Every structure is written in structure tokens, then in C-alpha cells.
Amino acid sequence: DVKVTQSSRYLVKRTGEKVFLECVQDMDHENMFWYRQDPGLGLRLIYFSYDVKMKEKGDIPEGYSVSREKKERFSLILESASTNQTSMYLCATRRVNYGYTFGSGTRLTVV
Amino acid sequence: EDQVTQSPEALRLQEGESSSLNCSYTVSGLRGLFWYRQDPGKGPEFLFTLYSAGEEKEKERLKATLTKKESFLHITAPKPEDSATYLCAVQSGGGSNYKLTFGKGTLLTVNP
Numbered sequence: 001d002v003k004v005t006q007s008s009r010y011l012v013k014r015t016g017e018k019v020f021l022e023c024v025q026d027m028d029h030e031n032m033f034w035y036r037q038d039p040g041l042g043l044r045l046i047y048f049s050y051d052v053k054m055k056e057k058g059d060i061p062e063g064y065s066v067s068r069e070k071k072e073r074f075s076l077i078l079e080s081a082s083t084n085q086t087s088m089y090l091c092a093t094r095r096v097n098y099g100y101t102f103g104s105g106t107r108l109t110v111v
Numbered sequence: 112e113d114q115v116t117q118s119p120e121a122l123r124l125q126e127g128e129s130s131s132l133n134c135s136y137t138v139s140g141l142r143g144l145f146w147y148r149q150d151p152g153k154g155p156e157f158l159f160t161l162y163s164a165g166e167e168k169e170k171e172r173l174k175a176t177l178t179k180k181e182s183f184l185h186i187t188a189p190k191p192e193d194s195a196t197y198l199c200a201v202q203s204g205g206g207s208n209y210k211l212t213f214g215k216g217t218l219l220t221v222n223p
Contacts, residue, residue: 004154031209042215043155043198050209058210090154094209099145099200102154 002027006091006103013110019078021106023091031094032074034058034066036087037105043090049074081110113138113203117214124189124221132184132217134199144182145211146175147198155198158184189221 007022025032033048035058045058047066055066063085067075078085086109092100116135124130136144143162147155159168161177168175172193174185184197196218200211 040215043200043213045210048210092154099143099147099157099160099202099211100155101157102147105152105154107152 002029002093002095002101004091004093004101004103006089006106008106009104011106011108013078013081013108015082015110017078017081017110019081019108019110021076021078021089021091021108023074023076023103024072025074025093025101026072027093027095028071029093029095030071032068033092033094033100034064034074034076035090035092036060037090038087046076081108083110086110113201113212115199115201115212115214117197117199117217119217120215121218122220124186124219126190126221126223127188129185129187129189131186132197132219134182134184134214135180136182136199136201137180138201138203138212140203141201143202144177145200145202146182146184147200149196149198149216158197186219189219191221191223194219194221 003026005024034046035043037043049055049068065077089106091103114137118133146158149155159175164179166177172187176183196216198216200213
């Protein structure tokens, strides 16, 4: 089975900090995605990557950037964390016929 | 722009009381419709993929069906452990566009 591992389950950061969320997959999949999930808003796509060093903006990229230096690792970066970025962040990799396989999520609180 | 609407937002059932969840969608060329289950504090877990109208998939007490405008997730004789949020998502477009558009989910609670 595909495993998607997010480095932290819970994070608390201060406003203005630079925050790194890490995601690692173990199945050599080309496509990786970052979503955030908020009550009443559902899952919204932040960024995705279809290959090493390749990235595309999703629906809500403002305030975020990404890095994919190796195929198995996709990082989400909050350049200067703000309270409105408090959310559940979900990483996923694409698996043929299965849509996405998700990680367990990182619940980020910005204070 | 692809749109996915799930109803109801929340559903409360008694154990054994069968029901259905609805997912209505508008897409420009459906490439797949996906159902996921999500437990509190966890990532969504894949349930089914449907590709064309008339297709059906089953897994234990769950059965997913697809028409040209909507999908249903039927739950037969549910148990408390079926309590979760059920998410529907669609993939459209072609080429390397694997973006999924999600609905907001239906929160299912099954009481013993």
C-alpha cells in the first residue's frame, strides 16, 4: 500500500514565523498535492507538483510556496505565518484509479 | 469551473436504518468520480472510483452509483463504526491535469 507521511500531526507557530510542512511518499508517484481543509469550506487545493522541481498553483496559493527537490518529498512553506492560515493541511499523492492517497494531516495553529 | 455539491450536510441514522448520500456535480468531461471516508483528525481514505453513468461499486455495507449528473452512496444497515464524514470528488479535464474538486462532505452519525 502507498504510504504518505506528514512529518507533524500538530504544530503551533507564532505569527510571522516561516513554517515548513513536510510530506514524504514511498511509491515513486509523480503527482503530489497540498490541500487545506477548513470547516464549511471543504478541501481546497494550494499547490501541486507533477514532477521534481515542477509545481503549479492551485486555487489558494497566496501566502504559500512549495519545494520538490526529490520525487518522494513535497514541502509546503508558509513564508510568514498568519492566523488565517490556521487549518488542517493534507498532503496527497496520486494513485491510478484511486484518485489521491492522503497523509494523516497536520493541524497547524498560528498564534 | 467544476462544482460538487453534497447533501445532506449532516445525517443521523439509527443502527440498521438504511439511507443514501447524494453528490451532484457539474464538470466539463468527467474523468472519474471518487468517494472518500474521513474520520475526525485523519486524512480521507479512499472508498470508490466511478467512471461512467450506470456504473456501480460495492464494499461491505456501502454501494456507490453514478448517473450523468449525480452519484449516490447507499448505506445498508449501517453500524456505529460507519460514522464519519463522506467526501465526494470529481476529476475532469485531460492530459496531466489530475486535479480533484471536492464537495464539502456529509457528516454521518450512526447511533446504536
